[in-house]
Amino acid sequence: MSSAIINGKEIGQEIRGSVAKQVDELKAKGVTPGLAVVLVGDNPASKTYVANKQKSCEAIGMYSELIALPETISEQQLLEHIRALNEREDIHGILVQLPLPKHINEDSVIATISPDKDVDGFAPISVGKMMLGQETYLPCTPYGVMKLLEHSGIEIAGKHAVIVGRSHIVGKPMGQLLLQKDATVTYTHSKTPDLPSFTKQADILIAAVGRANFITAAHVKEGAVVIDVGINRDEDNHLCGDVDFAAVDGIASHITPVPGGVGPMTITMLLANTVQAAAKTVN
């Protein structure tokens, strides 16, 4: 029997519907939620992502502004742009598209975003609050995965979640959010010996490695829930995840496809976070 597909496009649309209602309510109070997207240089993949984010904002009646800056901009100049956005009343969320050019220190840039506008949830204050379980903007991809699990009726408490990958923006926060919902969490990464011996124990397996078709049948326990966070290109330049879908289909109880799984949820939660930021500015 094939695995149940967790449809992120559909679940994302449903959530966007309720976010759109919140946008209408805020507009009736005179506030249009606004997102600023800062793009440095002209990496084609980044341009596509940024265009998708803007289109998604506009589709639900939000304001979005693209600040496109040249590859050669200095770190100081970029920080000035961010400080100006921090001050603007019509901008509630700021997203600096990553990666940045090598001559710019990403940590300094992210730390300059006002925590009140950090809708990516990447800034040190946001990460610290998340670790402590305090109210904050959750990083969009792990937040989106939690919504996928919730909407699919997948129980988390008492389950063994195994995370493959320990990036600051996906792997690490993903484990924390699952831990907060009472999962037993194991982190694995490129230095983990005999990876399958760990992943085979997972009730919930999160693949966030960034390598096409890295997770195969040998990594997955019968009946596991497999969440594929990867966005890669295969030899034919097709979008694919970290999981060899065809190989794992039928072993997993549930699986997310790429495209149409986690990706659409990332943008959905960005919209939700920005609307939440705007809502905080009205009484």
Ligand SMILES: Nc1nc(=O)c2c([nH]1)NC[C@@H]1CN(c3ccc(C(=O)N[C@@H](CCC(=O)O)C(=O)O)cc3)C=[N+]21
């Ligand atoms: N500050 C920052 N925040 C980010 O959230 C951020 C970033 N930088 N840099 C790049 C990554 C990548 N990312 C994606 C979001 C949605 C899809 C998405 O919706 N993908 C569609 C497919 C889109 C297509 O066909 O190309 C899907 O999976 O179905 C993909 C990738 C956000 N990122």
